[in-house]
Amino acid sequence: xxxxxxxxxxxxxxxxxxxxxxxxxxxxxxxxxxxxxxxxxxxxxxxxxxxxxxxxxxxxxxxxxxxxxxxxxxxxxxxxxxxxxxxxxxxxxxxxxxxxxxxxxxxxxxxxxxxxxxxxxxxxxxxxxxxxxxxxxxxxxxxxxxxxxxxxxxxxxxxxxxxxxxxxxxxxxxxxxxxxxxxxxxxxxxxxxxxxxxxxxxxxxxxxxxxxxxxxxxxxxxxxxxxxxxxxxxxxxxxxxxxxxxxxxxxxxxxxxxxxxxxxxxxxxxxxxxxxxxxxxxxxxxxxxxxxxxxxxxxxxxxxxxxxxxxxxxxxxxxxxxxxxxxxxxxxxxxxxxxxxxxxxxxxxxxxxxxxxxxxxxxxxxxxxxxxxxxxxxxxxxxxxxxxxxxxxxxxxxxxxxxxxxxxxxxxxxxxxxxxxxxxxxxxxxxxxxxxxxxxxxxxxxxxxxxxxxxxxxxxxxxxxxxxxxxxxxxxxxxxxxxxxxxx
Numbered sequence: 001x002x003x004x005x006x007x008x009x010x011x012x013x014x015x016x017x018x019x020x021x022x023x024x025x026x027x028x029x030x031x032x033x034x035x036x037x038x039x040x041x042x043x044x045x046x047x048x049x050x051x052x053x054x055x056x057x058x059x060x061x062x063x064x065x066x067x068x069x070x071x072x073x074x075x076x077x078x079x080x081x082x083x084x085x086x087x088x089x090x091x092x093x094x095x096x097x098x099x100x101x102x103x104x105x106x107x108x109x110x111x112x113x114x115x116x117x118x119x120x121x122x123x124x125x126x127x128x129x130x131x132x133x134x135x136x137x138x139x140x141x142x143x144x145x146x147x148x149x150x151x152x153x154x155x156x157x158x159x160x161x162x163x164x165x166x167x168x169x170x171x172x173x174x175x176x177x178x179x180x181x182x183x184x185x186x187x188x189x190x191x192x193x194x195x196x197x198x199x200x201x202x203x204x205x206x207x208x209x210x211x212x213x214x215x216x217x218x219x220x221x222x223x224x225x226x227x228x229x230x231x232x233x234x235x236x237x238x239x240x241x242x243x244x245x246x247x248x249x250x251x252x253x254x255x256x257x258x259x260x261x262x263x264x265x266x267x268x269x270x271x272x273x274x275x276x277x278x279x280x281x282x283x284x285x286x287x288x289x290x291x292x293x294x295x296x297x298x299x300x301x302x303x304x305x306x307x308x309x310x311x312x313x314x315x316x317x318x319x320x321x322x323x324x325x326x327x328x329x330x331x332x333x334x335x336x337x338x339x340x341x342x343x344x345x346x347x348x349x350x351x352x353x354x355x356x357x358x359x360x361x362x363x364x365x366x367x368x369x370x371x372x373x374x375x376x377x378x379x380x381x382x383x384x385x386x387x388x389x390x391x392x393x394x395x396x397x398x399x400x401x402x403x404x405x406x407x408x409x410x411x412x413x414x415x416x417x418x419x420x421x422x423x424x425x426x427x428x429x430x431x432x433x434x435x436x437x438x439x440x441x442x443x444x445x446x447x448x449x450x451x452x453x454x455x456x457x458x459x460x461x462x463x464x465x466x467x468x469x470x471x472x473x474x475x476x477x478x479x480x481x482x483x484x485x486x487x488x
Contacts, residue, residue: 005381006344008302017251018310024255025057030210034217040266057262065265073229073272073314076197078164084134086314086348095374097127097353099137100170103361114142120155124162126364126451128460132374133353136163139362150482153179156200157475160187161468164461167200174218177202179478181226186470195227203231206256208241224268231276231316232260237289239282246295250302253277275307276316291358292323292334301345308346317342319350320370325357327366327444343377368447372426379422
């Protein structure tokens with residue numbers, strides 16, 4: 001039996017999905033539009049049709065590549081106390097904000113607009129300050145006077161300067177990833193130092209169904225070359241780019257990731273790879289790809305179970321996400337379901353902090369609220385220690401029976417009352433009179449106040465100015481040399 005608290009699938013179910021995902025790659029295959037990757041796969045034993053780019057991957061190669069995956073992945077912070085460490089024999093659970101969104105809820109007007117460059121520093125600062133966020137991410141600015149083809153590089157430069165936490169980025173291609181590596185080397189001093197302490201993780205996505213294009217593979221190969229952790233984000237839409245059923249979507253997602261594992265390992269054996277799917281549900285009435293429904297939560301929990309139990313993969317899964325366009329009851333319900341199911345299923349990383357609208361829009365006020373959800377989810381799965389002391393056996397003997405007796409000043413209460421119960425920065429548990437005397441503010445108002453206070457008072461640990469200047473120069477050079485989505 002799994003040690004995880006929730007299992008939607010039986011052992012037989014997990015085994016069948018594992019088996020069928022291998023058969024999909026053996027019999028259906030994957031399209032690979034990358035000459036070097038096709039050559040490596042062919043040399044390793046795959047059947048490659050160079051005219052159609054279809055690659056059939058034999059079971060033996062799949063199993064061989066699975067054995068090469070590392071059993072531990074370090075996602076380093078600038079400060080080692082902020083390291084994220086994924087381990088096969090011990091589960092440490094981490095949280096992160098959402099990345100990639102271009103929409104933004106303005107802190108001061110509460111109105112929707114596009115992300116601008118100055119928002120990135122604010123987002124990094126909030127990421128750095130929030131106690132339940134362990135991996136920092138970036139919204140993607142849309143300033144028309146800036147070179148958007150190189151904004152991924154500029155974003156990493158800003159993040160490195162404004163947070164000492166580990167950073168997750170979405171590069172546009174191999175050349176962009178090479179510039180990101182330069183930024184990491186500028187901070188660490190050498191490529192070998194970066195390999196030992198990778199300061200950022202990169203994310204790349206196959207194109208469903210079962211297709212890897214050149215840009216995605218260039219990112220994979222560059223990451224593998226330098227030991228940068230790689231998140232493969234399969235995003236099939238159930239009913240459009242995968243079978244419409246929940247388990248059909250799970251199978252497609254697992255198969256696409258499995259193909260990515262093989263591609264990464266034939267090029268760079270031992271390259272660190274993380275399962276990070278974002279399987280969507282097609283709303284047949286509107287055509288929208290949904291991410292916040294209860295079925296999304298079920299898909300995420302099932303995928304987590306197959307990843308962990310069937311393959312031993314590290315899993316970065318959706319946490320607080322919603323299809324709502326604002327902070328409302330729908331948002332609270334959807335993000336709570338998605339967080340709890342993924343967390344109870346055993347995800348290593350929970351993603352999604354600060355997003356609305358199918359991950360298109362970011363809100364740093366919502367990020368502060370999600371920080372609370374992350375904290376509650378962590379408490380909810382914390383193991384309860386059962387022994388004579390925690391049961392309060394001696395305290396019950398001391399206090400005895402009778403309505404004239406209580407535990408308020410008993411030593412057992414003094415020992416445990418500060419650690420047994422959570423303290424949340426945004427939740428109200430006082431009486432109505434006390435709440436009204438402090439302004440009668442709702443959750444969103446309290447979160448907005450906290451965000452404004454952080455931006456006003458909190459200062460992330462600074463980079464040495466020499467390193468910051470070198471990284472800024474690298475970003476400028478990238479903006480001058482990258483004029484469109486290119487590959488190495």
